[in-house]
Amino acid sequence: MTITLSPPGFEVNAEGDQATVVLSGEWTLDHGRRLEQVLQELPASLTSMRRAALDMQAVTRLDTLGARVMDQLIHQLGSDGVKTDISNALPTHTKLIEAVRIRNKAVITPQRSRAMDIVVDIGRAVVNAGQDMLRGVSFIGEVVLAIGRALANPAKFRWAALVNQLEQIAFRGAPIIVLITFLVGCIVSQQGIFQLRRFGATDFVVDLVGIITLRELALLLCAIMIAGRSGSAFTAEIGSMKMREEIDALRVMGLNPVDVLVVPRILALIVAMPILTFLASMAGLFGAGLTAWIYGGIAPDTFISRLQGVITFRHFSVGLIKAPFMAIVIGAIACIEGMNVKGSAESLGQQVTASVVKSIFMVIVLDGLFAVFFASIRF
Amino acid sequence: MDMAEAQDNAAGSGAHPIIRVRDLVVGFGDKLILDGLSLDVMPGEILGFVGGSGTGKSVLTRTILGLVDKRAGHIEVFGSDLDAISDADKRQMEKRWGVMFQHGALFSSLTVAQNIQVPMREYLDLSPAMMDDLAALKIEMVGLKPDAGEKFPSELSGGMIKRAALARALALDPEIVFLDEPTSGLDPIGAAEFDELIGTLQRTLGLTVFMVTHDLDSLASSCDRIAALADKKVVAVGPLGEMLDCPHPWVKSYFRGERALARLKG
Numbered sequence: 001m002t003i004t005l006s007p008p009g010f011e012v013n014a015e016g017d018q019a020t021v022v023l024s025g026e027w028t029l030d031h032g033r034r035l036e037q038v039l040q041e042l043p044a045s046l047t048s049m050r051r052a053a054l055d056m057q058a059v060t061r062l063d064t065l066g067a068r069v070m071d072q073l074i075h076q077l078g079s080d081g082v083k084t085d086i087s088n089a090l091p092t093h094t095k096l097i098e099a100v101r102i103r104n105k106a107v108i109t110p111q112r113s114r115a116m117d118i119v120v121d122i123g124r125a126v127v128n129a130g131q132d133m134l135r136g137v138s139f140i141g142e143v144v145l146a147i148g149r150a151l152a153n154p155a156k157f158r159w160a161a162l163v164n165q166l167e168q169i170a171f172r173g174a175p176i177i178v179l180i181t182f183l184v185g186c187i188v189s190q191q192g193i194f195q196l197r198r199f200g201a202t203d204f205v206v207d208l209v210g211i212i213t214l215r216e217l218a219l220l221l222c223a224i225m226i227a228g229r230s231g232s233a234f235t236a237e238i239g240s241m242k243m244r245e246e247i248d249a250l251r252v253m254g255l256n257p258v259d260v261l262v263v264p265r266i267l268a269l270i271v272a273m274p275i276l277t278f279l280a281s282m283a284g285l286f287g288a289g290l291t292a293w294i295y296g297g298i299a300p301d302t303f304i305s306r307l308q309g310v311i312t313f314r315h316f317s318v319g320l321i322k323a324p325f326m327a328i329v330i331g332a333i334a335c336i337e338g339m340n341v342k343g344s345a346e347s348l349g350q351q352v353t354a355s356v357v358k359s360i361f362m363v364i365v366l367d368g369l370f371a372v373f374f375a376s377i378r379f
Numbered sequence: 380m381d382m383a384e385a386q387d388n389a390a391g392s393g394a395h396p397i398i399r400v401r402d403l404v405v406g407f408g409d410k411l412i413l414d415g416l417s418l419d420v421m422p423g424e425i426l427g428f429v430g431g432s433g434t435g436k437s438v439l440t441r442t443i444l445g446l447v448d449k450r451a452g453h454i455e456v457f458g459s460d461l462d463a464i465s466d467a468d469k470r471q472m473e474k475r476w477g478v479m480f481q482h483g484a485l486f487s488s489l490t491v492a493q494n495i496q497v498p499m500r501e502y503l504d505l506s507p508a509m510m511d512d513l514a515a516l517k518i519e520m521v522g523l524k525p526d527a528g529e530k531f532p533s534e535l536s537g538g539m540i541k542r543a544a545l546a547r548a549l550a551l552d553p554e555i556v557f558l559d560e561p562t563s564g565l566d567p568i569g570a571a572e573f574d575e576l577i578g579t580l581q582r583t584l585g586l587t588v589f590m591v592t593h594d595l596d597s598l599a600s601s602c603d604r605i606a607a608l609a610d611k612k613v614v615a616v617g618p619l620g621e622m623l624d625c626p627h628p629w630v631k632s633y634f635r636g637e638r639a640l641a642r643l644k645g
Binding site for chain 2: 028029030032033036063064065068072092095096099100342343344345346347
């Protein structure tokens, strides 16, 4: 396929204050820049004229852009005080030039100042944060109400959805969570041994990893993993249902989206989190024991008997007590963000990001609050 | 005389078809959707393409556009065989056609004006001001209000989405536009306006239009020729008058059914 290119051009023949302008070439989209030049140059070369005859005989092709440029030329020359008439145009070209005249100019939005934008952005961010809080509280209220309804009428509860979510969250999530806590257990134990060895207190590594794994590490890793793995999935699922009006469809059928979509997910998280935290703790301790044996020469039976001496039930329970609260935070944030998805694909991406970032942040903040609380009640 | 011969004869009147499909076979798995389909689209015409639901109307469109692979047959667009041309020529060709998808397929994160400018940015060397001007022009040509340019697809009604999608299809002044059910989901008045719009654009821009449709009103009011798809091939091609006389059972029940007669006579 060969396309012969003949760029648009013009030739001005002036006689007194009259001019004949011979237009030539292809007035098409392929010559966009050149046409824009013509639009600048032609009126400039006709400044002293009162009348110009535009001869279009040599224009071989004309498309909407070419026609638009013609229209703008005529308009421009008109406002410069040059009268124009078109001659030798093909009938199709004349028709096209007629057709492309823009009758209603778009409303141009006024330019805003940069400084004002910043103030507006800050204000909007503060308002959004406040609304986030309010929405979060009212959403948790709704969820509690829905769970209450489910408890009052267990026959109507969506058990299948709950089991399905449990499979997705707990069963399919377990291997990766076990693996990462095992590895982190190994790493913490190894570093602990290296540092404590200098004080001749290698054995204390058991206290260190035992307490840190059971109280903090297993739970935090688990929560972060779940926020990234299941929280993002919740937001994307609910968000794309929102985009395609499926949520509205549920509503008009008299089904409450919170009952159908949110409660099974959050309940599944509440059940799954302690289980996963327990598995994660065991994997972490196992990794720590293995490393202690290899690096610190602490035999497994020594490790276990020392662990029994150090770890009381309350260390173990601290992790498990916190787990359901983390589940509620992750589930609620993920579902709220999902419900906030607007119509576009971009908004879905933004809400999924927001869901993961907010839930990891809130998990860490909540863990800090729990640490203060447990310290003050000496638990 | 089989269909292909008949079409070759029709094409023998001088003009070269802008799209020429011969003995096309398309299938998914072990199911054939199109088997030995032949069709010509002549320059400057509006061809209406009808067929029952699920008979492969969209599959044909998508095969011509290169979105679905064919098993056998030839497709020529603008006189060059789609199998024989290089990727660079294929890209050149893609500038010369515009496609309006059934549900618009507007990019949801861009405004209408930005949607129209996507192909312009990709293929053209134009200043932003000129691009804005052209986008405004296309928006006006398809009969949208000027402020529609600033709106996102999620803020548009069904009819506006169709118009915006048409504006995007027209962004590069294509020689042929493919319209997939342009009037489906529009109210009768909106559909009539849309038909008229397509007719007007076809006349002013010299477009060739390939229109997949179910709408008898569109077929009657704006199509120059109609092609009917049944039994995995094109069973009849011609103006509406000829379709009414076609003996094929599906074509007969489509054009001479109660609904059709009420429409066409009224």
